[in-house]
Amino acid sequence: MKSNYTYRYPRPSLTADTVAFAYDQKDGMLKVLLVERGNEPFRGKMALPGGFLEIKAKVDADGFVTEEKNETLEACARRELKEETGLEVNFMKELGTFSTPGRDPRGCTISSVFYAISRPVNVQGGDDAAAAHWFPVREILKAIESMPNGFSFLAFDHDEIIKRAFNQLRVDICFEPVGLLLLGETFTMTQIQNIYQDILGREFDRRNFARKVLIADVLDRLPHTGRNIRYKLNLEKFMALQESDHRLRLLFA
């Protein structure tokens, strides 16, 4: 028989959800990763990949918890992302915690949400989720906006979360060159510019844009094999820039 877990005080459930972004070179659209929920609640609705924090607990004869060990929330987010969609990303950042009472009909569930940036890859539905797919962010946001009052497009409060995540992404790429993580192994300056223009919803002058991106000094210029200059992200420099709190110079106003 499976054991139960008893505490002196009530406790919440804690989940980690991930808003994963990727850029689709084929149609030039920014995509977000959603899974179709296989179980209640919200069965059949689309939702962000995520799940419950894993806790190893020992209990005594009466079911009281005597010892416990948890994973970190980020580890939880990565694990769930992998299990549900097969995706592994190298950039993940905490977005915030969502604790509005009633946000999960099953009870008291608090969600720590991360947003992730992925290389353009294919994903398959994993264990828990019926199916995982990349959806155009703009379309999703449009669908969210067009829902009548009191109705939500996604499961739980994921409408709100995805809006927050996209806003955060827009702010962040103005300061840090995280947008470069959306690209493949090598890329041209034009490809970078297209992504930034799409996300920020505005156009840039080619030359000024290239200058600003190169100032960040995280790109290696490859000996051009073909006609155009190709670049490659220098991960060491990029990571070093992330560490040092150099958000202080904004790249794009």
Place this chain on the structure above:
Amino acid sequence: MKSNYTYRYPRPSLTADTVAFAYDQKDGMLKVLLVERGNEPFRGKMALPGGFLEIKAKVDADGFVTEEKNETLEACARRELKEETGLEVNFMKELGTFSTPGRDPRGCTISSVFYAISRPVNVQGGDDAAAAHWFPVREILKAIESMPNGFSFLAFDHDEIIKRAFNQLRVDICFEPVGLLLLGETFTMTQIQNIYQDILGREFDRRNFARKVLIADVLDRLPHTGRNIRYKLNLEKFMALQESDHRLRLLFA
């Protein structure tokens, strides 16, 4: 007899802690609010005010939770802050969630941390905590740095948290005029400048500084009673600025 709370799966404890900052006009130092822990673990050590998320739960005959209702994390942070120190603040912002395994010796405890900005006020020790006092941030940070490896100055992982909070404050006052909340009812431009200089650790030209602050357009100029121009924070304008995502213009590089 007090009832217990039983779940099918193990759950974490969830707390909300607050890093409250205030500015002391008397000595011109930025202070942070700490409480002396009255109970184990870390009894007698200084810690951030905070406590467990309050959950109203109903249980069936076997102790299984059938219904539950939680407060939001921010509400929890405000409630605990009030209970432990008597302090009520009007600005509070989520800093992040801390979930490193082992951060709380009592078991699996995840903390959502807020940072708050307070007017300069006195606080008293409240219910839970033995004593609450304002401490100079610089001194605390110095004490933290000077601890030998493996030892912490504050309880739990609060050393790390307070460092993160101070860094966040330094970033935020470069973009939003949140530093103005540190002041009293009315104030002079020089007082504002002193605060900013203290927090950012650099000096500004008087005239350039005043211009930048006034650009934000959240201050009302009072008909000067005394010798100097006095200002007053226009809360409506300030709140409106917070709502609109206008972090995009940085005030101080």
Place this chain on the structure above:
DNA sequence: TCAAAAGTGTTTCCTATACACCCATGA
């Protein structure tokens, strides 16, 4: 009376932006 703090505007320099020409490739 003198020192220190505070009020006021202008100049300078730097950086962001706007812009034009040339070259290479593929249709």
Place this chain on the structure above:
DNA sequence: TCATGGGTGTATAGGAAACACTTTTGA
């Protein structure tokens, strides 16, 4: 060969930083 995309440098304008003088008040 012509159109398109991409490579390169410069000129200009606007904003940030440097700066000087006068006035008031308190020691």
